[in-house]
Each structure stands twice: as structure tokens, then as C-alpha cells.
Amino acid sequence: MASVNSTDIIAEIKDKKNMSSFNSTDSMSEWLPIQYGYLTISIVAILLNSTVIYLFLTRKYLRNMYSNIFLFSLAISDLCYAAVAIPLLIKCDQTMPQYVCYAYAYVMLFFGYSTVYHILLGISEKLCAICFTLKHHSMFCKSIAIKLSFSVWLLSIIFTHIPVWWEHVFPGDTRNATEKNVEQNNERDEAYYRFHFTIGFAIPVVISAIMYSMILHKIFKASNRRLTEDTQRNKLRLHAERKAALTFAIMLAAFLFSWSTWFLARIAYDRIVTADAVYYFLTISRFCDPIFNPLLYTFLKNDFRRAFFSLFQSKKQSNNLSKMRLTRLNDRTSKQDTQEDTTRSSPLAVTKSMLSTQRKPSP
Numbered sequence: 635m636a637s638v639n640s641t642d643i644i645a646e647i648k649d650k651k652n653m654s655s656f657n658s659t660d661s662m663s664e665w666l667p668i669q670y671g672y673l674t675i676s677i678v679a680i681l682l683n684s685t686v687i688y689l690f691l692t693r694k695y696l697r698n699m700y701s702n703i704f705l706f707s708l709a710i711s712d713l714c715y716a717a718v719a720i721p722l723l724i725k726c727d728q729t730m731p732q733y734v735c736y737a738y739a740y741v742m743l744f745f746g747y748s749t750v751y752h753i754l755l756g757i758s759e760k761l762c763a764i765c766f767t768l769k770h771h772s773m774f775c776k777s778i779a780i781k782l783s784f785s786v787w788l789l790s791i792i793f794t795h796i797p798v799w800w801e802h803v804f805p806g807d808t809r810n811a812t813e814k815n816v817e818q819n820n821e822r823d824e825a826y827y828r829f830h831f832t833i834g835f836a837i838p839v840v841i842s843a844i845m846y847s848m849i850l851h852k853i854f855k856a857s858n859r860r861l862t863e864d865t866q867r868n869k870l871r872l873h874a875e876r877k878a879a880l881t882f883a884i885m886l887a888a889f890l891f892s893w894s895t896w897f898l899a900r901i902a903y904d905r906i907v908t909a910d911a912v913y914y915f916l917t918i919s920r921f922c923d924p925i926f927n928p929l930l931y932t933f934l935k936n937d938f939r940r941a942f943f944s945l946f947q948s949k950k951q952s953n954n955l956s957k958m959r960l961t962r963l964n965d966r967t968s969k970q971d972t973q974e975d976t977t978r979s980s981p982l983a984v985t986k987s988m989l990s991t992q993r994k995p996s997p
Contacts, residue, residue: 669727673724675922676717679928682928685928687706693941696941700774700776701763704783705931705938707783709928711748712749712923713924719738744790746834748787749889749923751786752786757849757883761845764849764853764876796826797826831898834897842886853879877934877936885930888930892922
């Protein structure tokens, strides 16, 4: 079954494009200016997320923070999103083969679930770190963080294939296009869209809001205590955790900005997307999410910011080191030359050379 989760996307592409430009075979393969924008976003997102993945794999102190494992998994998800979803949309826009548009629909479903549940996982880890400090190390060790990241991928795959199972649970008659059958199929599809909006958007966002309110309550409560040595240490730790929690909160806000209209549009598309400009804006904002995420935790988290700037510092240090080695080599050679010249010009050396000439037998 593709009608539950793909037909609306195909219809949305067909309705919001000027179909007159696709009448000929040549024009169907032409690139529109907006598609060059899609491609630029894809390249930038791939570069940013590849940098985050490289930093995580090459910097040990990033791997020691368990919450960074969730960010590493999210970076892989965003990288795949930019490398797969955007090219599929461009191909679907150009030639509109049905299988490509169906693949784009499934990919969008998968990465929508993956993004929101990775953010939910990161906020839950910060909740345990701030509100349940003593239990945090036992609840979130390295192996548990890896297992939770894999569970997000598995859960996203399962939720993505719900439309296939939905047809078997709620079968509809697509052969007889009677008014009654069409109405039943529409009701079935609308029921799925509501279910999809609930598990993919409403529930994760509400849970994230509740957890973040608990984090803020704990931070404000700790800030009102008297400053003893222990509370000073706790405040320093809470300050670091607060910055990390703020990062995930901004990531959640970026997700709401990028994906909320997409989830809502699947329920009431005609009410939200009223013009081509609105369609393009919503599409671009959705594709900017894999750019927002790496920028946020690269510049807001101290460890990632340190790792990012170390790329330029290490290059500068290597250049300085090579210059120092070259300078030392030149100094050594100049010292050797100076010593040889000094030895040759010294009085003792001149006397020895004169004696050696006098001792030579005459021919």
C-alpha cells in the first residue's frame, strides 16, 4: 500500500508545481532554480554532519561524554537525510516516476521519526544528569547509550512501515471507485494521518516539554541555595548541564520550526499550503534542519566547539612545528659553517699549517 503515506506527497508535488512546464520530455529533465537551492542545502548539510562525525571519531574526550553518542547518531541520521531525501525530491520533481516519489515519502517518514526521537533521547539524558545525579551513571553508561541509539533507529524503521500494516488492519476497496468506497478510503487515510501526527510529533513534543520544565525547575531551585563549597561545585556542574540542556531545547525548537508544518499538512494540506511560495518555504525549512542541528551543538556545546576549533589550531601548530624544525636545521648548519671558519682562521691553525709546510722536503 502506498496510498496512505505517499499519494498525498505526490499530489502535493503535482498540485503546487506548474504542470505546464512538464508537458514535454525535455522540460521534465530541466533543473529549476529552486532545485539548485535544494542541492546547495544538501551539500552544506553533508559537509557539516561529516565534520561532526569525524570529530567524534577522532577526539576521545567527545566519546567519553555519553550524550554525545546521541548527537553522533543524530549526525548520521541528518547526513543520510541530506544525502538521500533531497536527491529523491529533485528526481521526483523532474520526472515524477511513481516509485521515486514513494521512496521519498518513506524516507521523509523515517527521518521525521528519527530526528524527533533522537532529540527526545538527548533531553531525557540531560533530565537524568540534572535531576537524578546519583542514578545518572548507572542509568546512562556507554553501552546503554549505544543500545538506546540503535533502538531509535529500529523504532523509526518500525513506525515507517506502519502504513503497510495499516492497509491489512483497515482494508479499503481501491478497485471500485464509488463514492462510498472513496469516502471510506479517505477516512482510513485521515485516521492514519492523525495516528502519524500523534506518535511522530505530538507525543514526543509533549514529553520533551514536560522533561524540560522539570530541568528548568531543578536549575532554578539550585540557583536559590546558599553558596557553600558543595553547592558551588554543583552550580558549576549544573551550569554545564544547563548549557547542554539549552542546546537540546533549541534543537527541539528548530525541529518544531522545520517539521511541524509537514506533520500538520498531512492532515490539512489544503488549509496550510495555499500557494507555491508557501510550499517552497516549507520544503526548504524542512531541509534546513540537518544544517541547524550540527551548527547548534558545535557552537553551543563546549566540547564540540573545542574539537571544531582544534582542527584549525592543529593545522596551524603543524605549520609552526615544520617552521621550527626548518629553523633549527638552518641554525645547525650555520653553526657548523661558523665553527669550521673559526677553526681555519685561528692562530693555532695558522701555526700548524706553517710548520707542516716547513717540514716538507724540498724537491
